[in-house]
Each structure stands twice: as structure tokens, then as C-alpha cells.
Amino acid sequence: MEYRxxxxxxxExxxxxTRLDVALRVAKRHGAHLSALFAPVVPEHEAAYAFILDTEYWSQCRHExxxxxxxxxxxxxxRLADAELKGNWRTANHAQHELLVRARFADLIVLGQGAPENPDVSLANRLQVRVTLSAGRPVLWVPYAGSGSTVGERVMxxxxxxxxxTRALYDALPFMRLAERTELVTFTPSRKDRERIPGADIGLVLARHGLExxxxELHPPPTITVADALLARAAKxxxxLIVMGAYGHARWKELLLGGVTQTVLGSMPVPVLMSH
Structure with missing residues (x-):
């Protein structure tokens, strides 16, 4: 697969x-068509406020x-013209439905980590978790503080x-083919697998793709979680770019992320590509 x-x-x-800047850089590097979906993340019932709030105030909000x-x-x-890229713009009143629908027509989805000071951060993060776990497409999460000057040159x-x-690794192949360096990080294997070289099998498979x-293998002490060990390795x-599987489960009507996934997304220092 390629990102086309x-x-x-x-x-708003x-x-x-910042998110757009990362998307443009990735699109330029991969020769992709870039589609922008402008859709505010608002509670579904917010439109009803128009009947309660002062009409003049509501009109001013819509104007802004x-x-x-x-x-x-x-x-x-x-920015598209400056980068000599092709793209299109689409506007939707609410992100909840439209984003999930449009996501299924993309090779890669670029979403943003919610900023802590954003009053709608909880709602935004729930929406993006839903897309990550339900769209069936790889998602590139961008830190709210931005990223460095490169994305995907040094992949972990x-x-x-x-x-x-496995899904995330294969979805990240377009990044890995262009990367200067790719590191595959594993953790202490289970007792029954200790006679095997960690990562050797998938390393051989990737070598057949022409990738080095x-x-x-990391051996974090019991006091260090897998998520913290990953983040420390990324910093070191x-x-x-971090590539990892998105682990999650359903509870009642909510989609919830697993502990490692949630911790990495909450503290990510660089963009994270996730697949589920």
C-alpha cells in the first residue's frame, strides 16, 4: 500500500x-492527494442552544x-499551492458522523491530540478514539504542541x-520505506518464547521488503510501565514517529483505549501512527 x-x-x-502542517509534509513526501475536513467538535445537542440563547449573541457566534x-x-x-499538491476542502456541521464516514475513503487519517486547555478536549479525544478504533484505517495522531521539522525519517x-x-506495522510500510532509520522495539519475551530471538521473524519479513x-529488546524494571519505557526510548x-497498535475495547456505548495506548497518546512527544 502507498499513501495516495x-x-x-x-x-477551530x-x-x-499545526496538524495541517504535518499533513502537508506527509502528503508532499508521499505524493498524496490531501483532503481537509473542517468539522467542529461540538456536543450533538449544542444546536438546540440557539433556541435558548439570545438571538443576537448566537448570530455573532456563527459569524465568528x-x-x-x-x-x-x-x-x-x-499552502497546497506552495507545496504544489492537489487537494480538496469539505465542511461539515458536526465531526461525529462525517469524520468516520470520510475516514474510510483515506489511506491515512491525520487527527490531533486534544489540548488540555481546550474546554472540549474530552469530547474531541473520544471522537478521535472512535475513529481510531472503528475506521479500519491507519491514524496519524499529531501532538497538540506540534512536531519537529521531520515526520517519518526516524521510525520506532x-x-x-x-x-x-501487526496491522500498524504493515500500515506504516510507506513511512518505513522512506525512513533513514527504523527501530523495532520489543519487550522481555514470555518464558516459553525465550529461546527465540525477539523480533527476528518480523525482521526477516521486513528484510524481504528491502528494509533494514x-x-x-527492552527490559524495563517492574516499576516502569511499558508505555513509559516506550516514551523514554523515543526520547533517547x-x-x-512512533508506530504501534491501538488496543481498545467496548464498555456499554463507549470505546475505550487500553492502558499503554492511552498513556502514549496522552504524553506523546512525536506523532504516533496507530491501527486497530
Missing amino acids: NILVHLD SDSAR HEARRRALEHHFFA VAWDAGQSA VHVT TGCD
Whole structure:
């Protein structure tokens, strides 16, 4: 697979332009068509407020919203032209439904980590978790604080041979083919597997794809979680992309992330590519 169609979700948050910048760099590097979906993350019942709030106040809110949307749309097409890329813009009133629908037509989805100071951060993160676990497409999460000057030149893959990790690894092949260095990180194997070289099998498979992968086995002490060990390794090696499986489960009507996944997404220093 190659990334030929990339979808980036944009909204009114301060981090939207940072997210767009990352999406543009990835699209340029992979020669992809970039689709922008501008859809505010708001409670589904918020439209009902129009009947309660002062009409003049509500009209002013809509005017400000439209002004921000137009400014971001103008910025999007200006950046596309500068990068000599093709793309399109789509606007939706609510992100909840439209983002999940449009995500299934993309090779890669670019979403943003919710900023802690954003009053709607909990709602935004729940939406993005839903897309990650339900869209069936790889998702590139961008830190709200932004990323460095590169994305995908130094890749770190978290590998446990599970279904989600396998999906993420193969979904990340386009990044790995262009990377300067790819490190596959494993953890202390189970007792029954200790006679095997950790990561050797998948390393051989990737070698057949023409990729050189450096396998590192980590042995964190019991006081250090897997998530913290991954983040520490990312900081030590200076990687600019983490690849890992998105582990999650359903509880009642909510989709919840597993502990490692949730911790990494909450503290990610660089973009994280996840698949489920």
C-alpha cells in the first residue's frame, strides 16, 4: 500500500494549523492527494442552544465561526499551492458522523491530540478514539504542541506480535520505506518464547521488503510501565514517529483505549501512527 489519499481533520482549535502542517509534509513526501475536513467538535445537542440563547449573541457566534473557517480554508489552499499538491476542502456541521464516514475513503487519517486547555478536549479525544478504533484505517495522531521539522525519517515500531501491532506495522510500510532509520522495539519475551530471538521473524519479513530494521529488546524494571519505557526510548533515540497498535475495547456505548495506548497518546512527544 502507498499513501495516495490523506485525510486531515481540521477545526477551530489553536492546533489545527499545526496538524495541517504535518499533513502537508506527509502528503508532499508521499505524493498524496490531501483532503481537509473542517468539522467542529461540538456536543450533538449544542444546536438546540440557539433556541435558548439570545438571538443576537448566537448570530455573532456563527459569524465568528464562519470567519475562522474561511481563514483556515484560505490558508489550506495557499499552502497546497506552495507545496504544489492537489487537494480538496469539505465542511461539515458536526465531526461525529462525517469524520468516520470520510475516514474510510483515506489511506491515512491525520487527527490531533486534544489540548488540555481546550474546554472540549474530552469530547474531541473520544471522537478521535472512535475513529481510531472503528475506521479500519491507519491514524496519524499529531501532538497538540506540534512536531519537529521531520515526520517519518526516524521510525520506532512497538512490536508485540499481536494483531493490532501487526496491522500498524504493515500500515506504516510507506513511512518505513522512506525512513533513514527504523527501530523495532520489543519487550522481555514470555518464558516459553525465550529461546527465540525477539523480533527476528518480523525482521526477516521486513528484510524481504528491502528494509533494514534495527531490533531492540527492552527490559524495563517492574516499576516502569511499558508505555513509559516506550516514551523514554523515543526520547533517547530522537525518533520522529512512533508506530504501534491501538488496543481498545467496548464498555456499554463507549470505546475505550487500553492502558499503554492511552498513556502514549496522552504524553506523546512525536506523532504516533496507530491501527486497530
